[in-house]
Amino acid sequence: MRKDKRCSSDMEDYLEAILVLKRENKVARVRDISQLMNVKPPSVASALHTLSRDGFVIHESYGYVELTPEGEKLAKRIQSRHEMLNKFLREILCINPKIAAEDACRMEHAISQETSRKLTKFLEFVQTCPDHDRPDWLKSFDHYFKTGKRLKCKVRVLKQKDST
Amino acid sequence: MRKDKRCSSDMEDYLEAILVLKRENKVARVRDISQLMNVKPPSVASALHTLSRDGFVIHESYGYVELTPEGEKLAKRIQSRHEMLNKFLREILCINPKIAAEDACRMEHAISQETSRKLTKFLEFVQTCPDHDRPDWLKSFDHYFKTGKRLKCKVRVLKQKDST
DNA sequence: CAGATATGTTAGATTTGCCTAACAAGTAAA
DNA sequence: TTTACTTGTTAGGCAAATCTAACATATCTG
Numbered sequence: 205m206r207k208d209k210r211c212s213s214d215m216e217d218y219l220e221a222i223l224v225l226k227r228e229n230k231v232a233r234v235r236d237i238s239q240l241m242n243v244k245p246p247s248v249a250s251a252l253h254t255l256s257r258d259g260f261v262i263h264e265s266y267g268y269v270e271l272t273p274e275g276e277k278l279a280k281r282i283q284s285r286h287e288m289l290n291k292f293l294r295e296i297l298c299i300n301p302k303i304a305a306e307d308a309c310r311m312e313h314a315i316s317q318e319t320s321r322k323l324t325k326f327l328e329f330v331q332t333c334p335d336h337d338r339p340d341w342l343k344s345f346d347h348y349f350k351t352g353k354r355l356k357c358k359v360r361v362l363k364q365k366d367s368t
Numbered sequence: 369m370r371k372d373k374r375c376s377s378d379m380e381d382y383l384e385a386i387l388v389l390k391r392e393n394k395v396a397r398v399r400d401i402s403q404l405m406n407v408k409p410p411s412v413a414s415a416l417h418t419l420s421r422d423g424f425v426i427h428e429s430y431g432y433v434e435l436t437p438e439g440e441k442l443a444k445r446i447q448s449r450h451e452m453l454n455k456f457l458r459e460i461l462c463i464n465p466k467i468a469a470e471d472a473c474r475m476e477h478a479i480s481q482e483t484s485r486k487l488t489k490f491l492e493f494v495q496t497c498p499d500h501d502r503p504d505w506l507k508s509f510d511h512y513f514k515t516g517k518r519l520k521c522k523v524r525v526l527k528q529k530d531s532t
Numbered sequence: 533c534a535g536a537t538a539t540g541t542t543a544g545a546t547t548t549g550c551c552t553a554a555c556a557a558g559t560a561a562a
Numbered sequence: 563t564t565t566a567c568t569t570g571t572t573a574g575g576c577a578a579a580t581c582t583a584a585c586a587t588a589t590c591t592g
Contacts, residue, residue: 212548212549214548214549214550233569233570234569234570234571235568235569235570243549243550243551244550244551244552245569245570245571246550246551246552246570246571246572246573247549247550247551248570249570249571249572250548250549250550251549254548254549265557265570265571266556266557266558266569266570266571293483296490297483297486297487297490298486299480299482299483299486300482303480303482303483304483306480307478307479307480307483310477310478310479311475311478311479313474313478314471314474314475314477314478315471315474315475316463316467316470316471318463318464318467319457319461319463319467319468319471322461322462322463322513323461325509325512325513326460326461326509326513328512329508329509329512329513329518332518340505341504341505344493345489345490345493348489348492348493349486349489349490349493354493354496376578376579378578378579397539397540398539398540398541399538399539399540407579407580407581408580408581408582409539409540409541410540410541410542410543410580410581410582411579411580411581412540413540413541413542414578414579414580415579418578418579429540429541429587430539430540430541430586430587430588
């Protein structure tokens, strides 16, 4: 099995932007990418050249930008990491949304597949928690974060039945 | 209050390496930095120039490398993030140590102060958990990760006393 | 102390990604 | 259809970070 092709964080960001634009507008154009990413059009042109050379996009002069299967796969991976990290930061750590978004943007390029998978599972675990709202320990963490003090832990009582 | 001076992730890595070397060997030399960071000595020289220009290190030709107070403060901040992330990845997510180390290395440059603080608190919370070993929900997460199935949750029983 | 070895520096090339300025192509409207 | 406007491309430059090759300094050892 051939290994996944790789690219720089910067190029990953371009792929992600292209995916977003195609979802929102059906097509991705140089101008839109440029605006979304806060770079000038020539930077986009240059990036597209690189991404095209490496087989992640198809782009003919003055045309729309298309993702290759390889490019789409990578873009989707990046984007799902982005969303997952965002959720983790906001819902578990209660980071303010603006900062969470910025952090997720950078972290998505920093984490391994293993960490990505584990974090995803972690979120799933918390979200499918039998508690109607946030699980008990997460509320307890909130309190700990705000006050530095630990709520009395109900679980403790139960656990003691195992020890004599 | 003046804002903290900033530098690139690459330069942050140099600062961190210098701090590590000073801790281990009392002094930091170009060669050691070069070996620790897997770059060639001229790259170190060039980085030291930059860091020196920006007030993070003091380095006279052929001498040891010293951190300025500013540089030391930043280096310590990076390093504590590094350790914190490492711990989080290993102890909460049970990532294999080698991968955890690599991820921590990259993530330390990606997270904001807010995320850093919250994660630190989160770790503290787990580690000061009344359970003798790992808190209940963490064991439960392990099981969830391995099997995809949720253990019956003892807490649930207790919580029900609050309803109705 | 003098040569050999290790360490550090300088010069200059390369890569990546960004920019501005100038030009080219497409689109819309008079 | 010809002019004006928008969009895209090319050329060329800059900054960061890396490298190799060549040179300089320091240190060790006979």
